[in-house]
Amino acid sequence: MSQQQAASLPLFDLVTDPPDAPGNPAPGASGTSGRTLLLVRRFDVPFLLTAALSAGAGSSELTLDRGKSGKGRLAAFRRLSGRAVLVLRDKHHLATGDPAAVRAGADSFAHSVVWSAPVLREDADGALVDPAGLALTDLHGIADLLRERGQGEHTVDPDASYPLPASSGALGVRLPALLTLRGPGTGAALRRVTPAPAALTVVQQVHLVPLPEPPLPPRAYHPASGGYGIGHDDHGADGARVMYQPRFRLEHADPDAAPGPVRRPIVFLVDPAVPEPWRSAVVEGGNWWRAAFEAAGFQDAYRVEVAPEGTDLDEPALNTVWWVHRDGRGWSHGQALTDPRTGEILHGRVRLGSQRVAQVTALAEALLAPYGHPDEAARLAVVRETVLARMRLLAAHEIGHALGFLHNFASTGHPSPSVMDYPHPEVTVGPDGTPDLSRAYPSGLGPWDRFLVAHAYGSFATPAEESAGLARLRREAADAGLLHLADEDARGPGAAHADAAVWVPHAHDPFEALEQALAVRRAAQAAFTRGVIPPDRQSGELEARAALLHLYHRHHLAAVTRLVGGVRYAYAQAGDAVPGTVRGTPPVAPDDQWRALRTAAALLRPGDLVPHPAVLAVLTPPGIRYARSPEYLDTRAGRVFDPLSAVESATALVAEALLEPALLNRLAWQHADDPRVPGVTDVLACLLDAAWHGDGAEPAAPSDPLVRETAGWVVVRHALAALRGGELHHPVRDEVGAALRAAAGRLDASGGRDGDGGGADPVGAARRRESARTLTALLDDRSARTGLPHADPLPRVPPGAPL
Structure with missing residues (x-):
């Protein structure tokens, strides 16, 4: 067969070995009479290797879903010493140019051999190998993922794994296999979904996909295009980054x-x-x-x-x-x-x-x-x-x-x-x-x-x-004002763009959106009855519905707090001259930052932290054989609903957003550059004063002092966590510590001196004095290893996304 003829055939195919072929089991022996073999027609020709799951684990935490695709890897078969060797190539570091330049690029970065098998026979059509071992290789990375998710070390059990019937089609060869991974059986996520947690069995589909010929003419990626560019460093062109726009091939019939x-x-x-x-x-x-x-x-x-x-x-x-x-x-x-x-x-x-x-x-x-x-x-x-x-x-x-x-x-x-x-x-x-x-x-x-x-x-x-x-x-x-902002600028601790709001309604001023969300929250809580769940569901589920309403405003609040320390910018290339594009990263206007800070702090009022009385009036613990899930608010009150845990979660929405270390670092610089911007001390003082002291009005409910102290300690715990996280610049860390000491002083002063009557609330005054002593002791009792104060665990907030 000529090279031209070979190139026109599929890169690889499947063939069934006849029963009397060398190496097949003898009649009556265990095993099949013939094997499905992989015919490799050309070596050293790149293709894509990926491993999908057609039967998964069923765990959101583990993400080993039915239908999940694995990473696409650039691979090739090599012929070495009578074996077919499967080699993965680095697709992120390449070199273009003449053959010598390409070879230098290929040899400069590591390859990975992930499987090999002896060539059983070879003729003009190609080389035959048994792909069973390839099908049984954990190419999806299941064991790695289980280890990363805290489920322990796992390995493929060869005695409980076996290949399934392979197939070939319009897009290459598919090698499915039932894989059983053995492990310690102690991982919580696995125990929730696996009948025998020490043995996780899934079905993996290994795909060998030839690269299309001729290649689609690439379209250069632009950061303002909204596509998820893919590419590589071209070391044959001074290490320049080459990026392409992913797209399907669409060609006009005429x-x-x-x-x-x-x-x-x-x-x-x-x-x-x-x-x-x-x-x-x-x-x-x-x-x-x-x-x-x-x-x-x-x-x-x-x-x-x-x-x-x-x-x-x-x-x-x-x-x-x-x-x-x-x-x-x-x-x-x-x-x-x-x-x-x-x-x-x-x-x-x-x-x-x-x-x-x-x-x-x-x-x-x-x-x-x-x-x-x-x-x-x-x-x-x-x-x-x-x-x-x-x-x-x-x-x-x-x-x-x-x-x-x-x-x-x-x-x-x-x-x-x-x-x-x-x-x-x-x-x-x-x-x-x-x-x-x-x-x-x-x-x-x-x-x-x-x-x-x-x-x-x-x-x-x-x-x-x-x-x-x-x-x-x-x-x-x-x-047309079609700004584009993706994940890194909208989610996670590093997100800073003021307009990258996630999970908020469309076309709203963030302050108006939050006000509207709070109005909806109040209306729904006031009308809360057993009618929020179907009549045939156990009444303990009312708590989960109550949690949805208690934290209903969480995303709207996040859009407001993003203005504090927030900046604005746009994706572009250096040579772009786009009218209206923001240059640099200008901060949000000082007045908007102060408004956002005060709006968020105002939500530390007891009336916004405690569920409505109509909600508390109907809640009961989960029934027998039922349990609270992560969708519920935590309780430290035994079997019953814990209003103080609800206070902690609602407070954490504010404290977590405004005491995030990257935000505090940005704010420190913005305030130093423009004193009109609220500083780190302003944030701590605003939150702690709102939580512990409020507006000075008389309590609206007998429980208000307890609620305020609970909220104040949540703010303190988040501030201490920021101190211990190692992400604050040293001057910012010192400023947070000083702000906490100042807060302790204000607490002590508000409690009066020892021996005072404490006014109308002697018990509350005594507790404030004790809180001041505890906070001061926390700041003084520093870890010998880190030199930083200890911090209690942060309150858990039930998940709010996806919606």
Whole structure:
């Protein structure tokens, strides 16, 4: 066979060994009479290796989901000493140029040999190897993930693992296997989902995917494009970073007649396991993207439909939407397997967590208390439509990831929101005082989503026209105010952008949004009854619904506190000249920072920290054989609901946001540069005074002094945690310590001197004096190892995302 003929054939294939082939079991011996062998036609030719899971662990904590794709790795088979050796290549460090430059680049960075097997036979068609050992290799990294998640050391048990029937198709070869990983059996997450925790059994699908020929012409990635760029360092070009825009291959059937139909549309198949009516909602929401592709000049280029019965969702040539069940609250995901040479998406895979239906239902029921209400049917219809609207939006969002798009957490300021944002339901209080969910979630794409498709998939006649056309699209988006901010700028301790608000309603001033959320919270709590859960559910579940309402304002509050120490900036390249682009990282205006600080501190009032009396009046402990889950507020009051733990969690929303070390470091610099900006001392003083002292008014309830002291100590614990975390600059750390000492002095003074009567509240005065002594002792009793004060554990706040 000539090289040209070999190159036209699949890179590898599967063949069945005849029963009498050398090395096969003799008749009557254990094992099969013939083996499925892997035919490697060409060595040293790169391909993609990935390992998906078709049967998972069912744990949100472990993320080993049914339908989960593994990392795409660049691999090749080598022929060494009579063996076929599977080598992984570094796809992030390459070198272009002449053959010598390419070879130097390949030899400069480590390769990884992950498997080898003897070549059984070789002829003109290629080399035959037994792929059973490859199928049984933990290529998904299950053992690594279990170790990282604190579940102990695990290894594949060869006696409880075996290959499953392999297959070949339009996108390479698939080697499935049942893998059993043995471990200590003590991991809490595994014990919740595994019948025998010492043996976790999953089904892994190893995919060998040839790289497409000819390669798709790459589209250069731009940081303002909204795509998740992939790339490598090109060491043949002075180490320059090369980045590509991930996208599916879309080609017009008649290039001269564009816009028009395409040769091969992008089709996503929805798992038939999705039950109705959610399945129709997933299809409808996923198909929102059709309008954007049509606007970009592609007719009938994209669609979402239910997979025909019997479809093999594991087939790597298919783009699929899986329905995944898990233990506990978890995320949905959109993934894509891409060609590292060009960014071409070879297939997309989406996982929708079924528990999202239960989460949205629980929130809507908590807000409306429909069961047993005179208009129960109407309220339950609103609950149902709210969930349907969320599932449409969820499908569009996760498929958007598989199409090559990042989150955009700045779309709250767009004319209409992006489906790539995280939406909080838009809820208001109606004229009758009932929460109104009629506009809970938006429908359809926003202008940013249309821009995403036009920029990633738009067709241009020449490279010059492409460069100019994409620049024009970015200018138009910037002129329209379509700011883009992704994960690193919106979530996590390092997030600093003032407009990267996550899980907030669309087009709201953050202060107005928080005020509206608090009004909804008050209305729902005041109307709280046993009707927030179905009548056949155990009454202890009322606590979980109460927790949803108690922390309902958490995300709106986070959007306000982001203004304190916040900055603004935009993604761009150095040579961009985009009108309206923010230059540098200017801080939020001082007045807005002070307003945000005072607004957040005002939520440390007892009336905002203690659940409404209507809530407390109906709560009971979980019934026998039921237990509190992580969705519940903690209790240190035995079996019953603990109002002080509720106070701690609500206080922690404020303290955690404003005493985050990166924020305090930013604030210290901003205040030094402009004294009008609140400083670190101002933040501590504002929070501690609001918590411990309030506005000086008489207590509205007998429990108020106890609530205030509880809140004050939560603020102190967060401040001490910031001191001990090692992330504060030394001057900032000293300022936090000084602010705490000053707070102790104010506490001591407010309690009066020893022997004083303490005014109207001698017990409260004595407790304040004791709190002052305890705080001073904490600051004085420093660890011999670190020189820093000890801190109690921080309060646990039940999870609020995903929604």
